[in-house]
Amino acid sequence: xxxxxxxxxLGPGDARWITPAASAALEAATDLVGYGPYLDRAPEREGxxxxxxxxRVEVERARFALDLAAEGRRVAVVSGGDPGVFAMAAAxxxxxxxGGPQWRDIAITVEPGITAMLAAASRIGAPLGGDFxxxxxxxxxxxxxxxxxxxxxxxxxxxxxxxxxxxSKARPWQLGAALALAAEAHPPETPVIFARAVGxxxxxxxxxxxxxxxxxxxxxxTLVIIGASTTRLIPREGGAPYVYTPRFYGVRP
Amino acid sequence: xxxxxxxxxLGPGDARWITPAASAALEAATDLVGYGPYLDRAPEREGxxxxxxxxRVEVERARFALDLAAEGRRVAVVSGGDPGVFAMAAAxxxxxxxGGPQWRDIAITVEPGITAMLAAASRIGAPLGGDFxxxxxxxxxxxxxxxxxxxxxxxxxxxxxxxxxxxSKARPWQLGAALALAAEAHPPETPVIFARAVGxxxxxxxxxxxxxxxxxxxxxxTLVIIGASTTRLIPREGGAPYVYTPRFYGVRP
Numbered sequence: 001x002x003x004x005x006x007x008x009x010l011g012p013g014d015a016r017w018i019t020p021a022a023s024a025a026l027e028a029a030t031d032l033v034g035y036g037p038y039l040d041r042a043p044e045r046e047g048x049x050x051x052x053x054x055x056r057v058e059v060e061r062a063r064f065a066l067d068l069a070a071e072g073r074r075v076a077v078v079s080g081g082d083p084g085v086f087a088m089a090a091a092x093x094x095x096x097x098x099g100g101p102q103w104r105d106i107a108i109t110v111e112p113g114i115t116a117m118l119a120a121a122s123r124i125g126a127p128l129g130g131d132f133x134x135x136x137x138x139x140x141x142x143x144x145x146x147x148x149x150x151x152x153x154x155x156x157x158x159x160x161x162x163x164x165x166x167x168s169k170a171r172p173w174q175l176g177a178a179l180a181l182a183a184e185a186h187p188p189e190t191p192v193i194f195a196r197a198v199g200x201x202x203x204x205x206x207x208x209x210x211x212x213x214x215x216x217x218x219x220x221x222t223l224v225i226i227g228a229s230t231t232r233l234i235p236r237e238g239g240a241p242y243v244y245t246p247r248f249y250g251v252r253p
Numbered sequence: 254x255x256x257x258x259x260x261x262x263l264g265p266g267d268a269r270w271i272t273p274a275a276s277a278a279l280e281a282a283t284d285l286v287g288y289g290p291y292l293d294r295a296p297e298r299e300g301x302x303x304x305x306x307x308x309r310v311e312v313e314r315a316r317f318a319l320d321l322a323a324e325g326r327r328v329a330v331v332s333g334g335d336p337g338v339f340a341m342a343a344a345x346x347x348x349x350x351x352g353g354p355q356w357r358d359i360a361i362t363v364e365p366g367i368t369a370m371l372a373a374a375s376r377i378g379a380p381l382g383g384d385f386x387x388x389x390x391x392x393x394x395x396x397x398x399x400x401x402x403x404x405x406x407x408x409x410x411x412x413x414x415x416x417x418x419x420x421s422k423a424r425p426w427q428l429g430a431a432l433a434l435a436a437e438a439h440p441p442e443t444p445v446i447f448a449r450a451v452g453x454x455x456x457x458x459x460x461x462x463x464x465x466x467x468x469x470x471x472x473x474x475t476l477v478i479i480g481a482s483t484t485r486l487i488p489r490e491g492g493a494p495y496v497y498t499p500r501f502y503g504v505r506p
Contacts, residue, residue: 014274014344015273016272016273016274016277017269017272017273017274017365018268018272018273019264019270019272019367020269020270020271021269021270021274024269027319042454047415058500065394071486073317083375083379084371084374084375084379084380084381084382085371085381086500087321088501089374089375089378089379089496090379090382090383090500091381091496091500093378093382093487093495093497094380094497094499094500095378096486096495097487097497098489108495109375110300110374110378110379111372111375112270112367112372112374112375113367114272114335114365114367115368115371118335118337118338118366118368119365120336121363121365122336122337122342122362122363122364122365123345123363125342125363126336126337126342126343126345126346126363127337128337128338128340128387129337129342129346130343131388131389131403132386132387132388133384133385133386133387133412134385134386134387135383135384135397136384136500137372141500141502142500142501142502142503143503146411146502146503148450149410150384150410150411150412152410153406153407153409153410153412154386154406154407154412156406157402157403157405157406157407158399158403159386159403159406159407166342167292192321205486220363232350233454234346234349234350242346242349242361244342244343244346244347244350245343245348246347247311247339247341247343247344247389247394247395248394248395249395249396249399250392250396250399252394
């Protein structure tokens with residue numbers, strides 16, 4: 001008898017951003033599978049088992065969760081943000097696609113969540129107000145050539161660009177390279193937003209110009225938004241300016 | 254004395270996707286401003302005023318909301334989806350930027366929500382599992398030339414593409430033109446997802462190949478996701494296949 005598997009997005013960290021649907025799916029599960037810090041954000045529930053794993057073994061974790069579900073358990077795979085955006089949902093379907101028939105009868109669902117770029121944008125105004133791209137800067141799973149091609153295409157067409165996984169100890173130079181491409185493509189005053197740990201303790205949101213952006217510190221908890229050439233600032237007393245991208249382009253109606 | 258203005262995202266329609274933070278912000282408001290069908294989704298609260306407007310007058314609606322806040326009211330501007338993605342947040346900041354000093358002391362915040370592409374993706378698998386773009390096909394606020402340039406750039410760099418506002422009575426041909434560009438750029442079997450009224454009565458999710466996508470009906474309630482060349486199908490008995498985009502590109506690790 002097959003059980004079920006739900007991939008759940010907890011949003012960026014603030015419990016008030018966990019949807020009621022995600023909370024209900026957490027509550028209904030017999031087994032929670034995920035990266036330890038995400039599991040710590042789920043409320044304790046008697047009889048529910050938590051299976052914590054490292055953050056780097058997504059497909060193995062997905063296979064483990066599918067095996068549990070195939071045994072008849074009601075499994076929740078827990079992700080931060082939205083599970084479909086650079087998180088666990090794709091890993092689950094990759095595992096399913098490469099796996100055997102014993103997994104094909106499992107009822108698999110996905111519960112959406114607030115992804116990091118939406119939370120980051122909400123803290124500073126409306127920088128994603130025009131067309132935008134979301135791009136992972138990690139070259140663990142795709143070659144840098146592809147990332148560079150995508151950055152250049154997005155910059156040339158003047159999309160706003162949200163950069164996930166911008167930097168880590170093992171990937172120290174990629175963010176600088178991306179910001180250098182942006183500085184070549186855009187006017188020097190184009191805003192760049194560094195949103196760190198949004199919705200979690202120590203949240204900071206910094207706005208720089210693309211000319212100076214390389215001097216801003218960033219880490220694995222940072223989401224970077226590179227404005228389009230039309231992205232504008234509104235000064236604000238006692239804090240970072242608002243940043244927004246108008247909906248119109250070229251001609252103000 | 255200035256009041257406050259919060260731009261709130263209600264998600265795509267299902268009340269279980271409204272975050273607790275958005276619910277609390279709705280509850281705290283003295284005045285709700287927005288398109289009528291969105292206001293209808295807010296629970297009735299004694300003493301709270303609802304100001305419904307047409308869906309086409311975003312900046313006028315934003316100015317009205319800012320004026321109310323300047324009078325000292327606690328105003329909630331209510332959006333579907335996420336307010337920062339092709340919704341009311343950019344309109345509020347456009348109005349603020351073009352407006353007078355009487356609005357500059359208003360405390361403005363944004364409450365994020367589940368945007369349509371995340372909800373649509375969650376229903377079918379993980380089509381946004383790789384890098385992706387979000388593009389409004391409406392040429393009311395930007396020229397078609399820009400839209401076409403962005404589509405071509407996104408297709409050439411093999412981004413997954415989420416199309417908001419794909420079609421309306423006044424814009425009948427743009428979706429067909431976009432799908433024709435996709436069919437030129439991608440293999441004929443590349444999946445295209447049509448997600449209509451996700452989270453609302455009458456929800457349908459259809460998967461076609463880019464070769465046949467032009468024959469699928471779409472309307473203003475449809476969100477279209479054009480897969481990348483790497484986007485894959487997993488057949489499923491008794492329903493649409495799962496659709497996912499692997500996280501890796503070019504080389505499977």
